[in-house]
Amino acid sequence: MKYSKLLLSSILAGLVFIPLLSAQGKGISESLAKEAQQLSEAALEENIAYEVVESLTTEVGARLAGSEAEKRARSWAVAKLKELGFENVHEEPFEVPLWERGIERAEIVSPFPQQLTVTALGGSVATPEEGVVGELIRFSSVKELEAQPQGSLKGKIVFIDEIMTRTQDGSGYGEAVGKRRQTAYEAYKKGAAGALIRSVGTSSHRFAHTGQMKTITEITEEIDSVPTAALSAPDADQLTRALERTDSIQIRLQLTPKFEPASISGNVIGEIVGTESPEEVIIIGGHLDSWDLGTGAIDDGAGIGITVAAARLIKDHYPNGLKRTIRIVMWGSEEVGLVGAKAYADAHADELDNFIVAAESDFGAGKIWKFNSFFAEEKLNYLSEIADVLRPLGIAKGDNKASSGPDVGALKAKGVPIVSLQQNGWDYFDLHHTPNDTLDKIDPDELAQNVAAYAAFVYLAAQIEDDFRAEDSDIN
Numbered sequence: 383m384k385y386s387k388l389l390l391s392s393i394l395a396g397l398v399f400i401p402l403l404s405a406q407g408k409g410i411s412e413s414l415a416k417e418a419q420q421l422s423e424a425a426l427e428e429n430i431a432y433e434v435v436e437s438l439t440t441e442v443g444a445r446l447a448g449s450e451a452e453k454r455a456r457s458w459a460v461a462k463l464k465e466l467g468f469e470n471v472h473e474e475p476f477e478v479p480l481w482e483r484g485i486e487r488a489e490i491v492s493p494f495p496q497q498l499t500v501t502a503l504g505g506s507v508a509t510p511e512e513g514v515v516g517e518l519i520r521f522s523s524v525k526e527l528e529a530q531p532q533g534s535l536k537g538k539i540v541f542i543d544e545i546m547t548r549t550q551d552g553s554g555y556g557e558a559v560g561k562r563r564q565t566a567y568e569a570y571k572k573g574a575a576g577a578l579i580r581s582v583g584t585s586s587h588r589f590a591h592t593g594q595m596k597t598i599t600e601i602t603e604e605i606d607s608v609p610t611a612a613l614s615a616p617d618a619d620q621l622t623r624a625l626e627r628t629d630s631i632q633i634r635l636q637l638t639p640k641f642e643p644a645s646i647s648g649n650v651i652g653e654i655v656g657t658e659s660p661e662e663v664i665i666i667g668g669h670l671d672s673w674d675l676g677t678g679a680i681d682d683g684a685g686i687g688i689t690v691a692a693a694r695l696i697k698d699h700y701p702n703g704l705k706r707t708i709r710i711v712m713w714g715s716e717e718v719g720l721v722g723a724k725a726y727a728d729a730h731a732d733e734l735d736n737f738i739v740a741a742e743s744d745f746g747a748g749k750i751w752k753f754n755s756f757f758a759e760e761k762l763n764y765l766s767e768i769a770d771v772l773r774p775l776g777i778a779k780g781d782n783k784a785s786s787g788p789d790v791g792a793l794k795a796k797g798v799p800i801v802s803l804q805q806n807g808w809d810y811f812d813l814h815h816t817p818n819d820t821l822d823k824i825d826p827d828e829l830a831q832n833v834a835a836y837a838a839f840v841y842l843a844a845q846i847e848d849d850f851r852a853e854d855s856d857i858n
């Protein structure tokens with residue numbers, strides 16, 4: 383009380399230069415907010431996002447990084463963006479190593495002979511043609527494996543039985559993914575002949591979840607690893623029960639993946655060019671590649687569909703474009719280690735100052751429930767003001783710690799403001815990287831809610847007479 387009285391009298395006396403009022407963005411006008419909400423309402427009546435995902439998953443299907451299928455996906459993307467009226471549609475190719483799975487088989491040899499459901503981890507080395515046989519040694523975490531003496535597991539098959547926690551925001555994945563990245567290398571140090579991990583996933587179905595070990599670029603440099611596969615959750619439970627009944631279980635593991643050091647991947651770009659400041663760009667998109675087991679519907683056909691549909695809806699309503707440019711980026715080779723994201727950030731390094739904001743949709747097809755930003759402190763009023771516009775869609779205001787989609791991380795690291803329109807990921811890791819990642823898992827209404835949120839957000843970012851950076855910001 384005392385303080386504010388003092389402040390008020392100081393302001394009146396001209397002693398304080400009202401920093402409180404100047405330290406925020408100009409704000410969103412009522413008319414802009416209204417237009418954005420109208421776009422949202424229109425999006426809820428449309429089906430374009432679903433049609434785009436259906437087209438991609440049907441006409442291309444799975445599209446592994448660096449593969450012939452990913453090349454077909456790029457051709458599909460170029461044709462689709464042109465068909466939908468985007469401008470400056472083109473591919474930006476880059477090199478990537480190609481890893482392709484072969485035979486993948488595991489079985490209990492003794493004392494309870496039976497097949498197990500496994501899939502090789504991306505980047506795994508091969509076993510000998512006939513496979514390897516070794517005694518199964520279980521660890522409850524990869525940390526426990528790390529703690530073993532070097533060379534102490536000669537000829538054994540390591541089994542990491544670490545369970546992933548189901549959460550709405552996907553935070554359980556961040557914790558669980560360590561075993562997928564580290565096991566093959568740790569097992570090698572201990573002298574093991576092969577390794578199995580409980581899938582990084584939350585479902586109890588009998589599918590194993592694949593996923594990359596270290597990034598494909600790191601793998602090219604570090605080959606000291608053992609053949610490693612993921613087990614479905616019920617198979618991991620089965621092994622644990624079997625181990626409770628006997629002292630020694632013999633496992634045969636056979637993996638025959640192939641590795642080519644150089645193949646071609648690429649990003650695909652399309653724009654709706656701005657009318658007043660075409661050089662200022664709003665970036666939205668998803669990743670075009672997928673794992674090879676399903677058809678990449680939720681990961682990340684959905685992200686492609688959502689962002690393309692949002693931009694397309696804006697074009698329908700504003701055929702001449704908005705003030706700023708809206709750019710769709712479909713990143714290639716995300717799954718194997720964000721290779722496209724790095725290529726994109728490098729290729730556009732001299733343009734970064736003009737990137738107003740970037741957002742990637744890559745967390746499935748569930749409803750958006752929270753809006754998070756990564757804006758300059760003095761522009762935080764936009765976190766609240768955009769959240770106000772999104773609220774009718776059931777979206778809450780988040781915080782300023784947006785973690786971003788994986789591919790915009792490289793832009794965020796260079797100072798580009800980002801947002802995350804955070805989806806409900808409760809079921810995401812039931813399907814993630816499995817054969818079950820298919821179109822039927824997408825609810826068209828939930829997908830349309832995503833489009834509604836993206837359309838409103840993109841519209842505002844493209845129209846406000848301000849940006850999300852600090853006034854004196856000067857990024858390189």
Ligand SMILES: [Zn+2]
Pocket residue numbers: 669681682716744745
């Ligand atoms: Zn993804």
